[in-house]
Amino acid sequence: MNEYAVPRSTEARGAADVAAVARARRGPTTAFWGMALFVASETTLFAIMIGTYFYLRIKNLDWPPHGIPEPKVVVPLVLLGVLVAGSVPMQLAARAGRAGRLAVARSFLLVALVVQSGYFAMEVHEYAGDLSKFRPAAHAYGSIYFLLLGADHAHVALGLLLNLWLLGKLVRGLTTYRLNALSAIAFYWHAVNLITVAVTLTILSARL
Amino acid sequence: MWVERPGALGWLTTTDHKRVGLLYFWTTLVFFAAGGAEALLMRAQLAEPNNTLIGPDTYNQLFTMHGMTMIFWFIIPMTTGAFGNYFIPLMIGARDMAFPKLNALSFWIFLGSGIFLYIGLFTGFGPNAGWFDYVPLASRLYDPGRNIEFYALGLLFNGISSTLASINIITTIFKLRAPGMSFNRIPLFCFAMLAASLGLLFALPALSADLVYLFLDRNLGFHFFDPGHGGSTLLWQHLFWFFGHPEVYILIVPAFGIATEIIPAFTQRKMIAFPLVAIAELLVVFIGFGVWAHHMFATGIPTTTLVFFAGATAMVVIPSTIQVFAWSSTIFTGRAEFRTPLLFIIGFIVFFVVGGLTGVMFVAIPFDQQITDTYFVIAHFHYIIFGAAVFPIFGGMYYWFPKVTGRMYFERAGQLSFWIIFAGTNLLFFPMHIVGLLGMPRRVYTYPGNMGWTAYNVVESVGGAITLVGMLVLFANLFVSYRRGAPAPIDPWHGPTLEWTIPSPPPEYNFAVIPKISSAYPNWDVSDREADRQRLAEGVGVLDDGHEQIVSTFADGYPAEIVQMPHSSPWPILVALALSGFFAVLVVQKFGVAAVFAVLLALAVLGWHSKEPQEQ
Numbered sequence: 001m002n003e004y005a006v007p008r009s010t011e012a013r014g015a016a017d018v019a020a021v022a023r024a025r026r027g028p029t030t031a032f033w034g035m036a037l038f039v040a041s042e043t044t045l046f047a048i049m050i051g052t053y054f055y056l057r058i059k060n061l062d063w064p065p066h067g068i069p070e071p072k073v074v075v076p077l078v079l080l081g082v083l084v085a086g087s088v089p090m091q092l093a094a095r096a097g098r099a100g101r102l103a104v105a106r107s108f109l110l111v112a113l114v115v116q117s118g119y120f121a122m123e124v125h126e127y128a129g130d131l132s133k134f135r136p137a138a139h140a141y142g143s144i145y146f147l148l149l150g151a152d153h154a155h156v157a158l159g160l161l162l163n164l165w166l167l168g169k170l171v172r173g174l175t176t177y178r179l180n181a182l183s184a185i186a187f188y189w190h191a192v193n194l195i196t197v198a199v200t201l202t203i204l205s206a207r208l
Numbered sequence: 209m210w211v212e213r214p215g216a217l218g219w220l221t222t223t224d225h226k227r228v229g230l231l232y233f234w235t236t237l238v239f240f241a242a243g244g245a246e247a248l249l250m251r252a253q254l255a256e257p258n259n260t261l262i263g264p265d266t267y268n269q270l271f272t273m274h275g276m277t278m279i280f281w282f283i284i285p286m287t288t289g290a291f292g293n294y295f296i297p298l299m300i301g302a303r304d305m306a307f308p309k310l311n312a313l314s315f316w317i318f319l320g321s322g323i324f325l326y327i328g329l330f331t332g333f334g335p336n337a338g339w340f341d342y343v344p345l346a347s348r349l350y351d352p353g354r355n356i357e358f359y360a361l362g363l364l365f366n367g368i369s370s371t372l373a374s375i376n377i378i379t380t381i382f383k384l385r386a387p388g389m390s391f392n393r394i395p396l397f398c399f400a401m402l403a404a405s406l407g408l409l410f411a412l413p414a415l416s417a418d419l420v421y422l423f424l425d426r427n428l429g430f431h432f433f434d435p436g437h438g439g440s441t442l443l444w445q446h447l448f449w450f451f452g453h454p455e456v457y458i459l460i461v462p463a464f465g466i467a468t469e470i471i472p473a474f475t476q477r478k479m480i481a482f483p484l485v486a487i488a489e490l491l492v493v494f495i496g497f498g499v500w501a502h503h504m505f506a507t508g509i510p511t512t513t514l515v516f517f518a519g520a521t522a523m524v525v526i527p528s529t530i531q532v533f534a535w536s537s538t539i540f541t542g543r544a545e546f547r548t549p550l551l552f553i554i555g556f557i558v559f560f561v562v563g564g565l566t567g568v569m570f571v572a573i574p575f576d577q578q579i580t581d582t583y584f585v586i587a588h589f590h591y592i593i594f595g596a597a598v599f600p601i602f603g604g605m606y607y608w609f610p611k612v613t614g615r616m617y618f619e620r621a622g623q624l625s626f627w628i629i630f631a632g633t634n635l636l637f638f639p640m641h642i643v644g645l646l647g648m649p650r651r652v653y654t655y656p657g658n659m660g661w662t663a664y665n666v667v668e669s670v671g672g673a674i675t676l677v678g679m680l681v682l683f684a685n686l687f688v689s690y691r692r693g694a695p696a697p698i699d700p701w702h703g704p705t706l707e708w709t710i711p712s713p714p715p716e717y718n719f720a721v722i723p724k725i726s727s728a729y730p731n732w733d734v735s736d737r738e739a740d741r742q743r744l745a746e747g748v749g750v751l752d753d754g755h756e757q758i759v760s761t762f763a764d765g766y767p768a769e770i771v772q773m774p775h776s777s778p779w780p781i782l783v784a785l786a787l788s789g790f791f792a793v794l795v796v797q798k799f800g801v802a803a804v805f806a807v808l809l810a811l812a813v814l815g816w817h818s819k820e821p822q823e824q
Contacts (some may be wrong), residue, residue, distance in 0.1 A: 003748050003768065004387070004758065009769040010821045026768045027761045030306045030383045037375040037409060044415035048450075052417065052432070052443065060438045073545065137429035140438035165814070177820040 015174040019100030022179060033183035039191040042155065046195050049151065050202050052146050057204065063206055064141045068134045070207050071145075072126075079122055083156070084193045086115045094186040102174045104207045105182065112189070113163045120156050127153065145203065152199045155192050162188065210755060212716055213776050221776040223308035224716060228315050229294030230612075235319055236286040237806075242326070243277035244679075246270045248672055255669035257657035267653035268336040269355070273329055275339030276359070279459065280366050281322050283597055285702050287462030288373055288408070289318065291604055292401045294612065297375060298714065299395045300731075301386025301723045303757050309777050309816065313547055316784030321365035324791055328358030330502045330619035335359035338651065340503075342450060343433040343444045348426045357424060357795045360419040365791045367419075368414045370715050374405035384761050386706070388725035389765040395728055398477060399486045400465025407458040407493040415451035418444060427797055442507060449500035454588075457496040459597045460560075464489055464531060466600035467553045470607050471535055473703040474550040475542025478729055481534045488527035488534075495524050505573050506580040516816040522571045528564055534556065548622030554602030555630045559595025563588055566641070581651075584644025589638045602629070604683060609686060609702045613708075615693030615822040621685040628678030635671025639664040704729040710735055722749050725765070772821040779816035782789050 002008070009021045028036075057063045064070060093108035127149060136146040162185045169178050212218050212227065222228060250270050263268070293311065297304055305311045324392040327335050333354040336500040346356050352761035381394065383400050394402075422444070424430035433444050459580040473480055479485055501509060501517040535557055544550065566588040570576045577586065602625075611615050643664040648655065655661055699708040706723060707714070708731045721744040725735055743749050753759065760766055789803035 002751075003407055003775075004767040004770070006758075006769050008753075008756075010772040021769070024769075026766065030379050030759060030771075033379040033382055034307060034310075034375055037378055041371055041375075041409050044410050045417060048414050048447065050416045052239070052421075052447070053445060053711060056432075056438065056440060059440050089501075115264065132791040137431070138437075140434070140440075142437070143421075143430040143432050147420070147430075161810070165817070175820060175822060177822065196498045 009176045011137075012176050015100040015102045017175045018176050018179055019098065021101075021176055022098040022100075029183070031180035031184045032187065035187055040189060042145075043191065043195060046151070046199065049144070049148050050186075050198060052203050053148060055208075056144055057142050060140070065139045068139065068141060069078050071203050073204060073207065075122075075126065076200050076204065078127075079119055082115060082173055083119045083196055086112045086119070087190050087193050088184040090113070090189045094183050097174065097179050097182045098175065102170065106170050107162060109167055109170065109182075113160065113167065116156065116160055116163070120153070120160060123149075123153055123156070141206075146175060148199055149203065152192075155195065157191055159185070159189055209718055209777075210775065212493050218776065220781055221312075222301075222780050223312045223775055223777055223780070225293050225305045225308065225311060226716075226718075227451045227494060228311050228614075228715060229290050229292075230542060231315050231390065232285050232289035232318070234292060234329060235315075235322070236282050236290060239277050239281035239322055239774070240286070243274050243282055244676070246274040246277065248676065251669040251672040252275065252653075253653060254665050255661050256666070257655055257659075259654050264653045265336070268338075268651075269329060270429070271651055272335045272338055272341075272359070273325075275337065276325065278361070278593070279339065279455070280363065280370075281318075281325070281657070283459045283593070283601075284370060284408075285318055286601055287437065287459075287466075287597075288370070288377060288401065288404060288582070289315065291462065291466065291601070291608075292373075292377055292405075295608065295707060296380055296401055297384065298400055298710070298718060299398055299705045300381065300384060300389060301706050301719060301725065302380065302384040303718050303755070304773050305379070306384055308474040309774050309780050310372055311376050312777070313783055314369045314376065315463035316781045317369035317787060319365065320784050320788035321362055321369060321791075322518050322748055324788065325358060325362040325367060326632055328362065328795075333358055335362070340448055341444075342349045342448075343422070343441050346422065346435060346444075356422065356439050360423045360426075360436060361794055362790050364419045366789070367416050368787070371412055374408040377405040383759050384757065385760050385765045386719075386725050387758065387760060387765060387767045389760075391763050392483065392724055393728045393765070393766075394486075396482070396485055396489070397465040398466035398706070400461045400468070402488045404458045404461045404465075405491045405492045406490075407454045407461070407496065410497070411451045411454035411458065415455075416491055418451070419704060421447075423794075437685060442504075442509075445504055445507065450497075453491060453500045453503065454496040456592070457493050459593060461489055461493060463597045463600035464492075464507050466604040466607075467535055467556060469512035469703075469705065470549045470553050470600070470603055471538050471542075472729065473607070474547055475539055475540050475544045475699045477538055477542030478703065478704070478732075479534060480538045480541070481530070482728060484530050485534045490532045491527040492524060494528070495520065499524065502570065502576070505576045508658060511573070518571045518573055522536070522568070525564075528560075532561060532564075545621060547606075548605040548617070548626055549607035551623060551626040552606070555626065556596050556599040556603070557795075559591050559599060559633070563591030563596055566591065569590075571605050574661070581649055582644035583648045583650055585642040586650050587637050587640035594637070595633055602626075605682075605686065608707075609689065610696030611707055611712045613690050613693070614696050614699065615689050616696050617689040617693060618685055621681060625678050625682040625685060629675055630678075632671050632674030632676075634674055636668050637671070638756075639667045639671075643668075651770050699731065702731075704731055711724075719756075720744055720750065722751060722811075724749075755790045772819060777816070783809060783812040 007021045007024055012018045012021045089108040089112040093105045096104035134142050134144045166181055166185055253259050253478055322371055333356055334684045336355045341359055362370050376449055381398050421432035425432050431439040433439050433441050468479055498520040499517055502521045505514055606617055608624055643661050644659060650660050699712055709716060722738050726736055755775055756770055757767050757773045758767055759771055761768050785804055786809040790802050793801040
């Protein structure tokens with residue numbers, strides 16, 4: 001301790017020390033703020049693209065235009081459910097990390113990674129299937145359809161890379177730095193899942 | 209406590225906010241010179257009718273590059289990158305920015321994007337469709353060269369840097385304040401930087417999306433802006449101005465911030481209506497998000513829609529006027545000492561009021577439709593962007609010169625430079641109001657002699673030359689002062705904020721002892737500073753175990769934890785290099801090579817995170 005009576009948090013050694021630092025926290029870390037602001041910027045990006053989708057829609061009489069199939073309903077909704085369910089193990093992993101239970105945190109992270117990877121593989125498959133039916137260069141509908149879904153999948157892919165990296169770090173024990181990363185990445189996933197809900201509903205709105 | 213690595217390698221790998229700030233400063237000055245040269249070439253071309261000095265194609269590239277350079281490669285990086293980086297940590301009592309490596313990365317990306325853009329100009333592919341780059345003029349059909357690729361990718365590239373810088377600035381102000389600096393004790397300069405950064409963070413995504421659409425339309429046959437295939441040309445304008453108008457306020461708000469530092473220092477009086485001014489700084493940017501269609505009054509949007517935007521635009525008058533009255537009444541009621549920095553701020557207030565009054569005129573929709581795309585618009589926004597946004601930058605250069613260099617500048621030469629620039633700027637831009645009302649359109653490379661525009665254009669060009677002379681005096685003054693100026697004391701102005709409590713130039717660690725804060729003008733709290741010196745003598749609150757930094761709570765500024773900060777790192781520049789390669793090959797549609805650079809980028813990011821703070 002020191003004259004400020006606050007922990008030297010980056011120097012915590014071992015899971016128990018790290019958990020003690022986490023318990024003593026007064027408010028979010030700089031790492032969390034960094035991630036929250038990044039997510040705010042990305043969310044704005046998606047809001048702009050979703051706005052573009054509806055702007056183009058009201059400019060067109062036929063949506064989707066003739067010759068382009070309507071979007072599927074059941075498969076995307078089921079996949080969406082799977083992805084959103086991944087938020088639960090992410091949050092549990094963050095909680096276990098804050099409690100200093102490293103093995104539990106790793107297991108939940110692994111569960112989340114498996115679920116999210118399955119989602120991603122299925123979505124890539126669906127995306128390729130759509131590309132074989134119509135092209136982004138066919139019509140503005142195709143342009144925004146593939147860009148919006150592609151951007152969303154790219155954010156899921158980034159999340160997968162983050163989880164993979166984090167798992168590699170956690171194999172070598174818990175530090176405050178890694179715990180901060182775990183909390184921030186869990187937050188990233190919650191945000192990406194919410195964005196995916198908005199994107200999926202936007203895409204499905206073409207059937208209305 | 210610690211020292212920076214010496215030599216060129218030290219500068220390439222630095223993460224020190226002051227060094228990064230200086231790198232930003234020198235780089236933006238180079239771009240300022242480039243943008244200024246472009247402006248002078250245009251003024252030379254327009255100095256007489258039917259001039260053949262510059263052809264139309266070159267002229268198109270010149271005005272596009274001038275706009276892009278001055279906005280994205282001079283004012284924003286100068287205010288947020290140079291002034292923000294250098295002074296935010298000093299004013300809030302921190303030893304660095306919240307994410308020092310990210311800070312270095314923002315700079316190297318910024319530099320890479322500028323080199324990228326100018327490679328376009330020098331290979332004959334400078335952007336040439338105006339800084340707002342309307343489609344369909346900017347579409348592949350009407351602009352088949354690679355010019356617009358340099359525009360779209362250059363701005364995307366630059367936007368990454370600004371986004372990272374904003375995240376860093378906001379987090380720094382939220383979390384790294386010295387104990388006791390609650391939200392209401394943050395210096396107004398930092399409030400302005402906070403407003404600008406929040407604006408950038410939420411405005412840039414609209415531009416980024418727009419640029420991606422443009423790139424995809426031009427290179428992969430997408431149809432976002434093609435009405436023949438369900439797209440919309442107005443979509444470009446909506447998204448561009450949804451970014452573009454907040455952007456205008458992002459340019460001006462840091463100038464407000466600099467003014468609110470210089471005015472208290474040279475009147476020895478705290479700012480009148482401090483909380484109102486702080487709120488007004490944030491409110492200007494916030495309202496800025498609801499006014500974008502006032503750039504589109506002449507596009508045929510329904511009048512009902514336009515009236516809403518006219519009303520929202522008129523609303524901006526309220527926070528602006530609050531600030532004008534706060535600045536001027538502080539000057540009137542204080543003991544004003546008219547040194548060079550304060551002169552520049554008074555010039556700024558004059559320009560801001562004139563430019564603001566012409567701005568209010570645009571709210572009248574029929575008037576706006578009449579003078580859209582004339583020189584009246586050019587006059588208006590140069591009064592704001594040059595007169596009001598750049599004058600405080602000059603003022604700030606003089607004000608903080610002793611702190612940064614440890615030398616005093618020459619006062620008489622400084623005042624002379626102000627009067628020359630002030631006169632030159634008015635000669636340069638005021639006649640544009642008249643010539644605009646006489647009907648001279650913007651973006652024409654020449655004009656016939658019988659329109660009655662010639663005399664005004666001659667005056668403008670002479671004004672441009674005078675402005676250049678004034679700026680040469682300014683920079684010569686600073687350069688000679690840097691070599692021969694009298695040594696600067698710690699606090700030559702009896703300034704109000706924390707940077708005046710530490711040596712000039714500041715040591716690497718900024719504060720030997722972390723100060724305790726009880727007001728927004730801590731340098732004037734004599735007993736607090738005495739207590740700091742006492743604590744330093746006793747070794748209390750020194751935090752000298754490595755690169756230690758205190759992190760405080762968001763609202764109250766209570767101490768929360770002590771963290772180790774990263775120091776010099778080679779990774780930021782390597783990440784920026786990989787990203788530069790990525791953008792460079794996208795111009796020539798080598799998507800496979802771009803993927804290779806993306807993998808290199810990911811590897812560099814991995815290397816960046818290989819060492820944790822406690823391992824350094």
